[in-house]
Amino acid sequence: DGGITQSPKYLFRKEGQNVTLSCEQNLNHDAMYWYRQDPGQGLRLIYYSQIVNDFQKGDIAEGYSVSREKKESFPLTVTSAQKNPTAFYLCASSIDRGRDTAFFGQGTRLTVV
Amino acid sequence: KQEVTQIPAALSVPEGENLVLNCSFTDSAIYNLQWFRQDPGKGLTSLLLIQSSQREQTSGRLNASLDKSSGRSTLYIAASQPGDSATYLCAVRPGGSYIPTFGRGTSLIVHP
Numbered sequence: 001d002g003g004i005t006q007s008p009k010y011l012f013r014k015e016g017q018n019v020t021l022s023c024e025q026n027l028n029h030d031a032m033y034w035y036r037q038d039p040g041q042g043l044r045l046i047y048y049s050q051i052v053n054d055f056q057k058g059d060i061a062e063g064y065s066v067s068r069e070k071k072e073s074f075p076l077t078v079t080s081a082q083k084n085p086t087a088f089y090l091c092a093s094s095i096d097r098g099r100d101t102a103f104f105g106q107g108t109r110l111t112v113v
Numbered sequence: 114k115q116e117v118t119q120i121p122a123a124l125s126v127p128e129g130e131n132l133v134l135n136c137s138f139t140d141s142a143i144y145n146l147q148w149f150r151q152d153p154g155k156g157l158t159s160l161l162l163i164q165s166s167q168r169e170q171t172s173g174r175l176n177a178s179l180d181k182s183s184g185r186s187t188l189y190i191a192a193s194q195p196g197d198s199a200t201y202l203c204a205v206r207p208g209g210s211y212i213p214t215f216g217r218g219t220s221l222i223v224h225p
Binding site for chain 1: 156
């Protein structure tokens, strides 16, 4: 079945560590996105990518990094520079710009311990 | 910058009621508007997608309308059931950008 897979579902990070969240899609979508969700804040865009080897910062990119080496993969690294990383992270994809539906993964809950 | 507002933030109703959830957006130049459902600790599931040229979309007990000129969309849920309990999010894809902008959602509880 086609879809988006995020892993792991739960992730714990110690202070000062970098951690990487995985996002893989087999929908042949060009565009991929990372959102952060905090209680009462809705979804905020971290990074997005329209095409392989290209990505753009969203509204809250500081302390995060991404890569897009393959069409189907868009991993997110939460670096030690992100001071408040505890949140629910959602990955999404869509065919291309404009008129199509966005599909979401099941999310990764990151907790700093 | 596009801003999306959802009212109410929370709603608790008895089973069987018909519901209206509201979504408003500040820039009427949009490609489409999408309604999602999110269960606790889960990702988002698409419910309905309305293109900018459309006025409404229906799926089962759900009906979503779009009034671009006034910057509003409503999600109508008929004969609500406890299984409808979830958070409902509205996302707008602005013209000139394909990046969806989300509202903060409406948390719905339908009690038996």
